[in-house]
Amino acid sequence: MKLPKARKRGESYRIELMFNGKRISATRDTEKECEQWAALKLLELKTGQAQEEKGIKPALPFKQLCEKYYIERGSKLKSNPMIKNKLDNIDRILGDLATKSIYEFKPADIVRWRNKRILEVQSSTVLREFAMFSSIFSYAQKELFLIESNVWKLVTKPDKGKARNQRITPEDQAAILARSKWDNINPPQNMQNYVGWSMLFALETAMRQGEILAMRRKDLRDGFIHLPMTKNGETRDVPLSKEAKRLLSLIPAENDILVPVKVKTFKRTWVRMRDQAELSHINFHDTRHEAITRMVRDRRLPVEILAKITGHKTIGVLINTYYNPDAQDLVAAFNEKES
Structure with missing residues (x-):
């Protein structure tokens, strides 16, 4: 496939690709940078397509899915401040699971995270986090059609914990x-x-x-x-x-x-x-x-x-x-x- 020419737009350059009927574009400082981007992007798209045809899915880190979920769904919910706070701290909360591809999640991974997290915060907090991450996987399953099932639903939820009964005298x-x-x-x-x-x-x-x-x-x-x-x-x-x-x-x-x-x-x-x-x-x-x-x-x-x-x-x-x-x-x- 012949690379398109970059077009000058003001002080920068813009280049557009067509792949499988979809238009993809980028803006760079120079014409050469546009061409380099286009060559790499085209290689990435072709490689991804070839992998999918062989049944190999490209890696999708969980934190990347979370970002997409927040933009398209979470930011519109009344609870969006809580969701954003959790996602802003996702590396600390999830550890290695944050960068693990969603296609590689196993029930045992979630069990290990749950058991470790319960030692760090209250069980009610873990339950809320568990529910949020499970909802994000359901979003990937039922809205994006990236996965066939939600692995979080195979794992026992954390205990709700004893109901708080603190009075104020x-x-x-x-x-x-x-x-x-x-x-x-x-x-x-x-x-x-x-x-x-x-x-x-x-x-x-x-x-x-x-x-x-x-x-x-x-x-x-x-x-x-x-x-x-x-x-x-x-x-x-x-x-x-x-x-x-x-x-x-x-x-x-x-x-x-x-x-x-x-x-x-x-x-x-x-x-x-x-x-x-x-x-x-x-x-x-x-x-x-x-x-x-x-x-x-x-x-x-x-x-x-x-x-x-x-x-x-x-x-x-x-x-x-x-x-x-x-x-x-x-x-x-x-x-x-x-x-």
Whole structure:
């Protein structure tokens, strides 16, 4: 096949190839560099075609598949920040598997990775990573038709691990709020104030951190706040308690975004405040556990109403994971009818 001539485009040169009805092009600084690229590319394409005709598939490193998946699919998902973070650190997370061709993956490779990774991070983290990598292989199977089956589905998933049941006591709440340097009376002024405000608001509403940071003034309604987009991709209306309304009244009227703090800044500030209070075992998401438990204890909400408020589709997850009563809560509920 005769190589085409490169064409000058401004200060550079551009060359185009046609191979099996597909147009491939490149731009280089000189005409000679274009010709060199074209010769190598054509050789690569012919070699790849010959290998495929013999049943030999060219190597496709897993990290390269991950990049394609993120561009075409992952970046459009609501969970894209988490996916991008994992893929940005894929060499550290996967080790040698990151550069291994997807055609050479064996169940034993995944088992070794799973067992090693469980020693490094919590089992829940490994489970999320396992699910994401399996989804990427399914994408290669069902969308790109590169593989016939998903090898990840042949391997037992990591254990889910014990459900987290961390409560936030009034003393914990006071200690973290003190680190926010906010008096809970005047409007919040800085990011520390807003993080403290958000903790109290979360304890009243059971809203997630991302939902609180996404709140806009236009979403406030009479007695509730409308969430146009939640974690599960659906809308939700969250009723506001008297205390939640009071907290909202403290937000400056000019705030369109009610909590004007970026996600990364919020997380860093929360961790710093929590650690300064010597409560490093508490996560912001624990406010959701605590709020749900209080709603059951103090408001006696039936589970079907509670699920609407919190956005849980699965009642079992709501009750077994997020409702965390202590022994005294159970004793009080058990004896309530007798008093």
